[in-house]
Amino acid sequence: MTVIDTATFAQDWATWHEEHERRRASTHGFLAITSIRWLGEEPETYDDVPGAWSTGAEGIVVSLAPGESLVVDGQVVTGRYVFGDIGRRGDVTAEFGDAVVEVARRSGSDVIRPRHPDSPVRVAYRGTPAYQPDPTWAVPGLLVAYDVPVPTTVGSIVDGMEHVYEAVGEIEFEIDGTSHSLIAFPGSTPGSLFVVFRDETSGRTTYAANRSLSIAAPDADGNVLVDFNRATNLPCAYTDYATCPLPPAGNRLPVAVEAGEKMP
Incomplete structure (x- = not known):
């Protein structure tokens, strides 16, 4: 029978949980989400992410107004940008300022979820x-x-x-x-x-x-x-x-x- 060192077991768990908490409360983790937007064919703008967003035959599309931009895969994009078909449970992250937006497909629907470091949920989180x-x-x-x-x-x-x-x-x-x-x-x-x-x-x-x-x-x-x-x-x-x-x-x-x- 294997004898478990309870002190070591507890310390290993504490180290693991501390890291899990750190990821959970990270700058752009789930606690930073400020909304979820279910995209349709008509472009719509939102107050927590640049651009007008829609989905259709081309997949997910964003139309950025003059002065607006996103960073996708390290490249600055402006104007009309086609994310395309993300794929089932796929996602792409685009950056703007100190925030990001998750561009994703979930259960047959295209969605975006902006993530801001100053989200009230993240700011108030205490573990x-x-x-x-x-x-x-x-x-x-x-x-x-x-x-x-x-x-x-x-x-x-x-x-x-x-x-x-x-x-x-x-x-x-x-x-x-x-x-x-x-x-x-x-x-x-x-x-x-x-x-x-x-x-x-x-x-x-x-x-x-x-x-x-x-x-x-x-x-x-x-x-x-x-x-x-x-x-x-x-x-x-x-x-x-x-x-x-x-x-x-x-x-x-x-x-x-x-x-x-x-x-x-």
Whole structure:
């Protein structure tokens, strides 16, 4: 049996969470978003981003007035600029002054989200509480991979919106001797996994809609570590301008996972 040094475990968690908080509150992170704009065929202007924005056969287009400009891929652009078809869940970041605008496609719709360092949400942010790190919530798991990825439709924090992700398998694990499983999607790095879940703390001590968990790539036998101490809130816990996914039906755990981040 592996003996865990609780002091080292706690310090590693603290280092990780400090870095996670730093990214969350970064100059142009999700806390800096000032609006979300759903683009249509008629060009529209907004008070927190330069230009008149629209979408159509060419994809996303911005028409910049005299004196307005954006920086895209290091190049200053003026006048009419075509971002084109961003692609499903794709995004491009354009800069202006000390702010940026995220140009993206979400669930079949084209959107922009300006991000300003002086956003009231970012300025007021004082951190997210979390359960004290506890090694008993870092449990071994096994990825039972699907033969081929399975398109899985999940809801969104935005009413009427749906997301489709390619589920790669189910992670099986035990809590207090009882077997559980979570549907896993591809993570942000090659081979890694991403899980969105709810549990019996949801809406009580943790954010009601969802929490997320990143899991390192499994070994050759499919073994993984499911460390609920690193369960984090998605952006929708902090801003109304997010389109976060809701957990798939199978990812509602009938236990209180008293680990990870709490309600903001």
